[in-house]
Amino acid sequence: MSRTAKTVAPTDSTPVRAQNSRRGIVVPLLLVTVLGGTGALAVTRPWERGESTTRQAPLSYGVVAVEKGSLSTGIQAGGTLGFDEPTPVVATGRGMLTALPAVATVVKTGGRLYEVDGRPVVLWKGERPMWRDLGPEATDGPDVEQLKRNLIKLGHAEGLGLTADQKFTPGTTTAVKRWQKALGVPQTGTVTLGSVIMLPHSAVRVQHVGAQLGAAVGTGSVLTVTRTDLVATVQPAENQLSRFKPNGRVTVKLADGGTVNGRIRSLIRGGANGGSGGDDNGGSGGGSDKTTVTVALDAQDLARKSGPSSVVVSVVGDSVSDALIVPVTALLALDGGGYGVKVADRSGAAARLVKVRLGLVADAKAQVSGAIQAGDQVVVPK
Structure with missing residues (x-):
């Protein structure tokens, strides 16, 4: 939308001041504020009826064209794209670290996380360490029971009739020996403390390596790992929070220009428990008193192409398409209710008042309907 450079000369139809007529009083709407993207209209009149002892500078007017297009009350908030749920991994048992993974390595259940004294420490799935x-x-x-579930899932209990109960049976011993044989370690039938790390995910991604080769285990976090999925996190302003609803749908604009849809998975008051600062993770840290919103993404392939980075999260509210749209500054509050606009003739020398019906209001624009059409020139303050 572009404004012309021409100035509309004040006439008895130009909205320079309140005018008494049989139609009632026409008051220019000079300040319209869209509150919180909801489309609520707040009108401030620059003067009241009656005499004023203060003279105001005359206003200058121009014209803009009525547009036809789409309008939405959606809001936007800046956020970050990062890997989900950073989790420190603390080694147990005794020994020395003899091998460590590279950052960004993905380890699945049954895979090797690191080595102690030359023996692999394996990832198994479980909530209980x-x-x-x-x-x-x-x-x-x-x-x-947790151990047996992993042995069954990894295929080491085949033909043993093993069930995931809480008893360590002779069949469990056989399954453990099969697992140890496949791993290339002594077949003792016992899973020793420190040889397995239990995490609640089927696969993890190494975000940060916090130990050095040769360090003794049990003195702190060896690794920080995350889930393999990317999520968007955002901390909306307080007046935006009502638009972010659990399981609500959002659109995430990626740093590479792509767009991916998502679902609001969680809202955590007081900030998320972010990681300790990985080398390449764009996730947020803790310590904020704002609410952190986490968005699960529909298309991980598109998110991975962009990688950890800044994003813009949009929550779409009410929307209209194929609508006639004018700036809110073109609206005139009519005495007795309703709104109108001044439509200028082609010469710009005169303008006629047209009453309109007000629809959706967003981004300082308003949907209108009535005896106007796309391309008509409406009067606005400069």
Whole structure:
């Protein structure tokens, strides 16, 4: 939309001041504020009826064309794209670190995370960390059940009739030996403390390596890992929070110009528990008193092409298409209710008042309908 350089000369139809007529009083709408992207209209009149002892400088007017297009009350907020759920990995047991993975390495269940004393430490899936050796002498417990689930999933219990219960049976011993044979370590039938790391994901990505080769285990975090999925995180302003609803749909504009749809997965008051600062992760850290919104993305392939970076998250509200659109500054509040616009003739020398019906309002623009059409020139303050 572009404004012409011409100035509309004040006439008895130009909205320079309040005019009394049989139609009532026409008051120019000089300030319209769209609050919070909701389309609510707040009108401030520059003067009241009656005499004023203060003279105001005359206003200058121009014209703009009525547009036809789309309008939306959606809001936008800047955020970041990063890998999900940074989690520190603390080594247990005894020994020295003899091999460490590279940043960005993806490790699946059954894969090697790192080595201690030349022996692999393997990723298994589970919510409960290992706290003891698990072998034929182990008492019943949920950690035994967790171990058996992994042995079954990795195919080492085939033909043994093994079930994921809490008993360490002779069949469990056989399955452990099969796993140890495939791993290339002594077949003892006992899973020792420190040989397995239990994490609640089927695959993780190495975000940060926090230890050095030759360091003794048990003195701190060896790695920080994340899930393999990218998510968008954003901390909206307080007046935007009502638009971010759990499971609500959003659009995420990526740094490379692409766009991916997403779903609001969580809203956490007081900031997210971000990672400790990975080498290449764009996730947010903790310490903020704002609400952190996490968005799960529909298309991971598109997100990975962009990689960890800044993004813009858009929440779409009400929208219209194929609508007649004018600037809100073109609207005139009519005495008795409703709104109108001044439509200038082609010469710009005169303008006629046209009453319009107001529709959606967003981004300082308004949807109108009435006896106007696209291309008509409406009067606006300069």
